[in-house]
Amino acid sequence: MNGEFLGGVIDLNDTEVTPSGRIELGEVRLEPGTASLEVESVGPAPATGRQVFGFDAVSIEPVMNFVTRWQVIGPFDNPGQEGSELTVGLDIPYPPEQEIDLSQTYEGMNSREVGWRLIETDESGYVNLDALFTPNELSCVYGAVWIESPDARVVDCLLGSDDWVGLWLNGERVHEHVLHRPAEPDQDHVRLSLRKGVNTLLIKVGDDYGGWGYYLRIPDPDGVLVIRPTP
Numbered sequence: 001m002n003g004e005f006l007g008g009v010i011d012l013n014d015t016e017v018t019p020s021g022r023i024e025l026g027e028v029r030l031e032p033g034t035a036s037l038e039v040e041s042v043g044p045a046p047a048t049g050r051q052v053f054g055f056d057a058v059s060i061e062p063v064m065n066f067v068t069r070w071q072v073i074g075p076f077d078n079p080g081q082e083g084s085e086l087t088v089g090l091d092i093p094y095p096p097e098q099e100i101d102l103s104q105t106y107e108g109m110n111s112r113e114v115g116w117r118l119i120e121t122d123e124s125g126y127v128n129l130d131a132l133f134t135p136n137e138l139s140c141v142y143g144a145v146w147i148e149s150p151d152a153r154v155v156d157c158l159l160g161s162d163d164w165v166g167l168w169l170n171g172e173r174v175h176e177h178v179l180h181r182p183a184e185p186d187q188d189h190v191r192l193s194l195r196k197g198v199n200t201l202l203i204k205v206g207d208d209y210g211g212w213g214y215y216l217r218i219p220d221p222d223g224v225l226v227i228r229p230t231p
């Protein structure tokens with residue numbers, strides 16, 4: 001692509017034209033504008049003395065590099081309020097908003113002790129809080145990851161949540177969206193001003209009822225960031 005060999009060879013010696021192979025190009029960075037894709041056919045096939053080929057389709061799928069490993073802690077109370085369908089847990093500052101100490105435990109819902117734990121999502125990238133925590137109604141949790149950046153830079157952060165969400169970068173609240181919704185990838189777009197070195201990203205997600213969870217990704221097309229579930 002664009003003059004660079006991406007690999008992918010289909011070695012054929014058929015006497016008929018048949019659907020016969022698939023070439024995976026792997027991860028390709030597309031810049032704005034036109035990209036060219038060239039295919040070379042080497043032949044002819046000895047059995048027939050001719051060569052014919054064609055494309056059935058070219059499929060391009062976005063690389064969705066979700067953050068899949070998280071430290072999570074909860075659940076904490078996310079009470080309702082009179083006269084509103086929305087819950088108010090985002091405005092209750094539980095201890096992870098003052099300190100992130102993975103060795104600490106705190107009082108969670110129903111006076112139960114809660115501590116940080118490492119979780120990993122399936123390949124969808126969805127952090128399924130409803131399956132990870134009980135109680136899982138009128139509840140909220142925190143998730144934390146650490147982002148190491150080679151320099152100070154502004155990056156995109158795309159997230160989806162069920163239901164409301166708050167986001168802190170290095171202790172400063174950089175995003176909030178209080179609503180009731182099912183989670184889809186990329187519902188909210190936040191710009192994060194990273195500093196050089198290690199940055200702490202804290203997400204807080206509250207459920208009223210039903211499904212509960214979130215997606216979060218930081219595209220990082222140059223692959224310069226290290227995102228990990230430990231400080």
Ligand SMILES: [Ca+2]
Nearest residue numbers: 136209210212
């Ligand atoms: Ca729930």
Ligand SMILES: [Ca+2]
Nearest residue numbers: 208209210211
């Ligand atoms: Ca929900």
